[in-house]
Amino acid sequence: MGVKSRFGAIPAADISADQAIPPAEIAVAPTTLEEASQALRTATEQRMKVLIWGGGNHQGYGHRVHPDMVLITTSLNQVEVWEPEDLTIVAGAGARISQVEEMLAEKRQTTLLPHPSPTATIGGVLAAGLSSYKRFRYGPSRDRVLETKVVTGDGRIVRSGGRVVKNVTGYDIPRLMVGALGRLGLIGSVCLKLIPTPAAALTVSVDDPAAALAGLYRPLAVLSTPSGHSAFLWGTPAEVESQANRLGGEVQNGHAWPTLPSLPVAWSLRLPPSRLSEGLERLPKGWAYVAQQGVGITECVADQVEIGAAAELRGWAESVGGALVLTNGPETLYERIDPWGTPPAGLEYQRRLAAGFDPYRVLNTGRLPGGV
Known part of the structure; x- marks a missing residue:
């Protein structure tokens, strides 16, 4: 059975023209979380190493990944819900921040997410753990992530957090995902708390x-x-x-x-x-x-x-x-040179945490400090 046929109807992507993307056996561009789930289940079954790719702006973070499959998130770009009165927005990981900010400006609101490049995506910025220069006043980006839908390495779709803070219980998975560089799962969509833009x-x-x-x-x-x-x-x-x-x-x-x-x-x-x-x-x-x-x-x-x-x-x-x-x-x-420097204490706990989300080590394997 050919590599492409293993992934059924999941849209394939042609990455041959983009020299920034590392070569791989196959590239897929799911349009729904269900397709992303199917792709990662298949990758797990085939023990294929997967690199998650959004706008390609933050791939310099962490150890190099040599993938068998590239999963491109740019088709997961829908704005699902925008509630201006509640100051919240739910958007796919592949949504470009520049386009979302242009929409929010109509109501003088902002995500505060950094977007030095017009191709920067919500999922990419959050996975890299980046915050804008407005961090001194408003805190890091993870403080405004209310809810996430994540696809784990073995294809489970996990929803955590809550759009209303008082409804949130259990582990704070949304904050875990920020800065994890996709090692714990593909950030499929997020609910963000918005900030009114002053006059x-x-x-x-x-x-x-x-x-x-x-x-x-x-x-x-x-x-x-x-x-x-x-x-x-x-x-x-x-x-x-x-x-x-x-x-x-x-x-x-x-x-x-x-x-x-x-x-x-x-x-x-x-x-x-x-x-x-x-x-x-x-x-x-x-x-x-x-x-x-x-x-x-x-x-x-x-x-x-x-x-x-x-x-x-x-x-x-x-x-x-x-x-x-x-x-x-x-x-x-x-x-x-090690891109991170000396690995942090508690590395074994990080490995165990990663194993819970990605038991077969298929997602962005080894990218985090210490090769987690």
């Missing part, structure tokens, strides 16, 4: 980011780049004007979010917020960065591979309770 937004340059954080009431973000520091304000016109006057820096209407240049190597430096300034001083010369004051996360890019400098920075970061994570680079770099 006024300003960007103000500041000289001292620590003083800005201490002196402002709930700033949206305070960010640092090699060219300076900025505070991002969101609220009523009177609120943001008052805070801008207090800062006294140059004011721009709207949010002038910094962008990183497109360079071949990317890192995420994650530190206790109190060590962020020291971390910036230790960055190798020439690295571009955006640092989130009060959060402790610095996204960095470089135009060349610097194993020695990265290893030295990683050693210091881990010594103060942080990490340096490789988030993008040439394939040869992943062969020379």
Whole structure:
């Protein structure tokens, strides 16, 4: 029996033209959770290694996966329910964040999910555990995931959480899925808590980011780049004007979010917020960065591979309770350095947890720290 015939009527996908997707025996693009379930049941029966692929924007996270099958989520893109009065939305994992945000803007609402690329999907961003620069004020993305429908490695469809918080009981599976890189299951659809978009937004340059954080009431973000520091304000016109006057820096209407240049190597430096300034001083010369004051996360890019400098920075970061994570680079770099660094304590518990969701190790196998 041919490989394609094993998957019945599940839509196949032609990935030959997309050089970013690793070669595989077959690629499928399910349009429903039932089709995704069938695909993963078949993969389990055939002991095929599966790579989940959404917009392809976050595949640099984690150890490399060499799949027998690529499961593409972009056809799981329906917005199932939008309740503006309840500030909730239910959408498929393959829905593009940019398109969802355009729709939500009609009612001045937002998911707060980051989408630096127009092809970034809800499932991909959540699986990678990413949050936007608005995290300082609103917390990480996982805090707004109310409910998930997940397809496990062996094809079970598991619904957990609840669209009304008071109805939620049992294990907090939705939060488990955020940042698991698809290792625990395919995020099929999610219910997200939305945030009303305030009427006024300003960007103000500041000289001292620590003083800005201490002196402002709930700033949206305070960010640092090699060219300076900025505070991002969101609220009523009177609120943001008052805070801008207090800062006294140059004011721009709207949010002038910094962008990183497109360079071949990317890192995420994650530190206790109190060590962020020291971390910036230790960055190798020439690295571009955006640092989130009060959060402790610095996204960095470089135009060349610097194993020695990265290893030295990683050693210091881990010594103060942080990490340096490789988030993008040439394939040869992943062969020379562990993308995660030192595996965390409790690795055996993580392996047992993964085995409960994916007993035959078919989904994104080995991608997490320690090869989980």
